[in-house]
Amino acid sequence: xxxxxxxxxxxxxxxxxxxxxxxxxxxxxxxxxxxxxxxxxxxxxxxxxxxxxxxxxxxxxxxxxxxxxxxxxxxxxxxxxxxxxxxxxxxxxxxxxxxxxxxxxxxxxxxxxxxxxxxxxxxxxxxxxxxxxxxxxxxxxxxxxxxxxxxxxxxxxxxxxxxxxxxxxxxxxxxxxxxxxxxxxxxxxxxxxxxxxxxxxxxxxxxxxxxxxxxxxxxxxxxxxxxxxxxxxxxxxxxxxxxxxxxxxxxxxxxxxxxxxxxxxxxxxxxxxxxxxxxxxxxxxxxxxxxxxxxxxxxxxxxxxxxxxx
Amino acid sequence: xxxxxxxxxxxxxxxxxxxxxxxxxxxxxxxxxxxxxxxxxxxxxxxxxxxxxxxxxxxxxxxxxxxxxxxxxxxxxxxxxxxxxxxxxxxxxxxxxxxxxxxxxxxxxxxxxxxxxxxxxxxxxxxxxxxxxxxxxxxxxxxxxxxxxxxxxxxxxxxxxxxxxxxxxxxxxxxxxxxxxxxxxxxxxxxxxxxxxxxxxxxxxxxxxxxxxxxxxxxxxxxxxxxxxxxxxxxxxxxxxxxxxxxxxxxxxxxxxxxxxxxxxxxxxxxxxxxxxxxxxxxxxxxxxxxxxxxxxxxxxxxxxxxxxxxxxxxxxxxxxxxxxxxxxxxxxxxxxxxxxxxxxxxxxxxxxxxxxxxxxxxxxxxxxxxxxxxxxxxxxxxxxxxxxxxxxxxxxxxxxxxxxxxxxxxxxxxxxxxxxxxxxxxxxxxxxxxxxxxxxxxxxxxxxxxxxxxxxxxxxxxxxxxxxxxxxxxxxxxxxxxxxxxxxxxxxxxxxxxxxxxxxxx
Numbered sequence: 001x002x003x004x005x006x007x008x009x010x011x012x013x014x015x016x017x018x019x020x021x022x023x024x025x026x027x028x029x030x031x032x033x034x035x036x037x038x039x040x041x042x043x044x045x046x047x048x049x050x051x052x053x054x055x056x057x058x059x060x061x062x063x064x065x066x067x068x069x070x071x072x073x074x075x076x077x078x079x080x081x082x083x084x085x086x087x088x089x090x091x092x093x094x095x096x097x098x099x100x101x102x103x104x105x106x107x108x109x110x111x112x113x114x115x116x117x118x119x120x121x122x123x124x125x126x127x128x129x130x131x132x133x134x135x136x137x138x139x140x141x142x143x144x145x146x147x148x149x150x151x152x153x154x155x156x157x158x159x160x161x162x163x164x165x166x167x168x169x170x171x172x173x174x175x176x177x178x179x180x181x182x183x184x185x186x187x188x189x190x191x192x193x194x195x196x197x198x199x200x201x202x203x204x205x206x207x208x209x210x211x212x213x214x215x216x217x218x219x220x221x222x223x224x225x226x227x228x229x230x231x232x233x234x235x236x237x238x239x240x241x242x243x244x245x246x247x248x249x250x251x252x253x254x255x256x257x258x259x260x261x262x263x264x265x266x267x268x269x270x271x272x273x274x275x276x277x278x279x280x281x282x283x284x285x286x287x288x289x290x291x292x293x294x295x296x297x298x299x300x301x302x303x304x305x306x307x308x309x310x
Numbered sequence: 311x312x313x314x315x316x317x318x319x320x321x322x323x324x325x326x327x328x329x330x331x332x333x334x335x336x337x338x339x340x341x342x343x344x345x346x347x348x349x350x351x352x353x354x355x356x357x358x359x360x361x362x363x364x365x366x367x368x369x370x371x372x373x374x375x376x377x378x379x380x381x382x383x384x385x386x387x388x389x390x391x392x393x394x395x396x397x398x399x400x401x402x403x404x405x406x407x408x409x410x411x412x413x414x415x416x417x418x419x420x421x422x423x424x425x426x427x428x429x430x431x432x433x434x435x436x437x438x439x440x441x442x443x444x445x446x447x448x449x450x451x452x453x454x455x456x457x458x459x460x461x462x463x464x465x466x467x468x469x470x471x472x473x474x475x476x477x478x479x480x481x482x483x484x485x486x487x488x489x490x491x492x493x494x495x496x497x498x499x500x501x502x503x504x505x506x507x508x509x510x511x512x513x514x515x516x517x518x519x520x521x522x523x524x525x526x527x528x529x530x531x532x533x534x535x536x537x538x539x540x541x542x543x544x545x546x547x548x549x550x551x552x553x554x555x556x557x558x559x560x561x562x563x564x565x566x567x568x569x570x571x572x573x574x575x576x577x578x579x580x581x582x583x584x585x586x587x588x589x590x591x592x593x594x595x596x597x598x599x600x601x602x603x604x605x606x607x608x609x610x611x612x613x614x615x616x617x618x619x620x621x622x623x624x625x626x627x628x629x630x631x632x633x634x635x636x637x638x639x640x641x642x643x644x645x646x647x648x649x650x651x652x653x654x655x656x657x658x659x660x661x662x663x664x665x666x667x668x669x670x671x672x673x674x675x676x677x678x679x680x681x682x683x684x685x686x687x688x689x690x691x692x693x694x695x696x697x698x699x700x701x702x703x704x705x706x707x708x709x710x711x712x713x714x715x716x717x718x719x720x721x722x723x724x725x726x727x728x729x730x731x732x733x734x735x736x737x738x739x740x741x742x743x744x745x746x747x748x749x750x751x752x753x754x755x756x757x758x759x760x761x762x763x764x765x766x767x768x769x770x771x772x773x774x775x776x777x778x779x780x781x782x783x784x785x786x787x788x789x790x791x792x793x794x795x796x797x798x799x800x801x802x803x804x805x806x807x808x809x810x811x812x813x814x815x816x817x
Contacts, residue, residue: 166411166417169404169408169411169412170412172401172403172404173401173404173408173412176401176402176403176404177399177400177401177402179399180395180399180400180401181401181412183363183383183395183399184383184399184412184413185362185382185383185384185387186412297403299403300402300403
């Protein structure tokens with residue numbers, strides 16, 4: 001099984017699934033936000049606040065489950081600021097989102113001062129009995145913690161809600177043409193605020209996964225651009241949940257692969273290896289979205305401020 | 311017939327304007343009732359109150375004898391009031407069935423809904439495929455989506471806000487048949503329009519509004535269109551006069567112009583060709599979305615084409631941008647006033663500069679001559695009767711009609727040799743529209759070649775020497791306007807879009 005200079009493909013696939021979880025959560029949350037017509041560039045900030053809140057709660061209570069809840073709440077709270085500023089005070093969404101990221105990065109390192117070097121309570125992998133013992137498949141599919149499965153379930157759930165329920169239809173309608181949705185009597189602001197909170201909670205979950213499982217410890221700037229990648233994936237995936245999953249796995253896969261290559265002492269400068277996940281993910285997604293028709297698939301009201309008075 | 315809706319003493323004021331003052335009228339069941347008035351007369355505000363989008367300051371409404379004060383459209387729909395909007399309230403990236411579902415309180419599953427849509431659309435002779443994307447539909451088909459969305463909820467009162475402005479004459483006839491059928495079934499229709507002949511053909515009663523007040527109620531069949539127009543405007547109208555005939559020298563020539571549309575869900579131009587001589591007005595009709603915007607972009611220079619596809623006075627300019635074409639004498643006024651013809655947050659002076667800088671030489675060695683620019687803006691305001699506190703106000707602060715006078719005036723004041731103008735009088739009141747048409751004719755008399763793209767057939771018949779129509783990006787060969795019948799024009803515009811499969815349930 002040892003190919004690629006000592007890298008086991010089954011382990012590689014298994015660890016890429018883990019590596020992708022934070023991005024999946026953040027991206028699927030942002031997808032819902034953007035489908036409602038709001039552009040929240042604060043994903044990175046909400047993720048890192050989720051990471052520190054989740055870490056702190058898990059350490060203080062000793063319960064990783066409460067940690068994840070805390071992470072989601074932290075992300076949602078930060079997104080609430082964004083919702084207040086953009087939906088009620090009509091602030092510019094791009095500027096507010098950028099400010100949110102900067103604020104989140106700063107605040108997280110303030111909260112995190114006492115947690116550097118602390119070990120969080122461990123999260124067990126699910127024991128699926130005989131399934132986990134299967135050769136290859138068991139390693140790839142049935143040897144993970146619960147969050148890996150939850151992240152996939154979240155993608156499926158968002159897809160199903162978006163395309164098969166009335167709530168999803170109304171959400172898409174609000175993002176498509178907020179004036180028309182208002183004229184039909186839908187509460188544009190309320191729907192958008194809920195979408196923003198959902199996006200914040202999901203980004204927070206993704207952040208908490210980083211600090212509690214993936215790393216697992218607290219360091220400043222732990223997200224290292226994962227939120228930005230999540231944002232890019234949403235756009236290049238053409239706002240489709242399935243492609244978001246694909247993009248996240250691609251990014252996770254290359255991240256894991258280049259780490260393994262670094263460890264295996266590949267004769268490529270480390271800097272090139274480290275930049276490769278970002279570069280290749282963007283490149284592939286750009287090629288996938290090069291189709292001109294896809295431009296029309298962006299929510300038509302994306303980033304536009306809604307005034308009910310008109 | 312029993313009374314369905316009574317409106318009494320309804321008043322609604324916005325900061326600075328009274329949209330409706332003490333308006334009263336009543337509609338019976340099965341009646342087609344016209345609400346007639348110029349832009350800004352308060353028609354839209356009035357129906358928004360009936361539909362629950364706006365709440366009146368004073369006054370009461372009764373629906374079937376019950377107090378009626380809808381807090382939101384949901385309540386209005388539940389009470390049996392449906393509305394077809396002037397600017398369609400549709401979602402382009404969603405399917406027909408999804409659009410219909412969004413307008414219903416408790417829609418059935420999408421599969422069942424699609425079957426219902428098919429059934430109702432055949433019953434009323436309005437064919438529609440529920441699975442198509444609304445963005446791909448023609449304007450007439452989009453309107454059908456809105457009408458069917460209302461019909462599925464069995465409305466007692468159907469409000470139609472300017473429904474025919476986007477239809478071909480054939481489509482108007484189909485719409486009228488549907489509305490007559492609905493009225494015969496007992497549905498009351500509140501029909502908003504400023505097209506008088508339509509109202510005379512369709513409506514039983516008309517309430518005429520002027521500056522927010524009811525000025526008359528009449529039976530349209532007993533009045534002439536002219537009488538009603540004068541009631542509506544409150545003044546005697548003079549139709550534009552024309553002097554001068556085409557001089558024969560070709561000023562603008564377009565040949566084999568094919569360009570892809572830069573607009574999502576737009577229409578590509580396909581092999582468009584025509585020429586316009588000096589002092590000639592070429593009218594181009596067509597239902598919205600058949601390539602009008604693209605044609606304007608291709609002529610103004612915003613959309614580039616092969617060099618010889620567009621020629622001004624014999625010089626190929628197809629590959630040149632707007633400023634190069636302006637320098638050669640071509641000015642263009644697009645349809646969208648805010649954001650395309652004018653920068654909304656910039657003052658009138660700045661907006662005058664943006665388009666006038668080339669031909670009026672408002673920039674010298676890279677520096678703006680603000681004095682000359684202000685004088686230019688003031689001259690436009692004075693010559694075109696733009697009602698504004700001054701030239702320092704932002705473009706978005708002007709009402710639609712006033713801004714239209716300003717942007718059209720700005721182009722016409724540049725001594726152009728070729729004028730391209732899309733929807734010159736869209737959303738402009740009757741007297742301002744007459745003034746704009748007169749100014750266009752005056753420019754033509756002074757020797758300019760004029761291309762007017764418009765969806766208002768009456769306007770084109772009034773000012774155009776030759777007439778053509780755009781249909782799905784193709785342009786029909788221009789024909790002299792004199793002697794054209796409405797029937798022929800309708801066919802040039804593509805007849806009734808999507809009606810090949812038409813199937814009238816009623817004869």
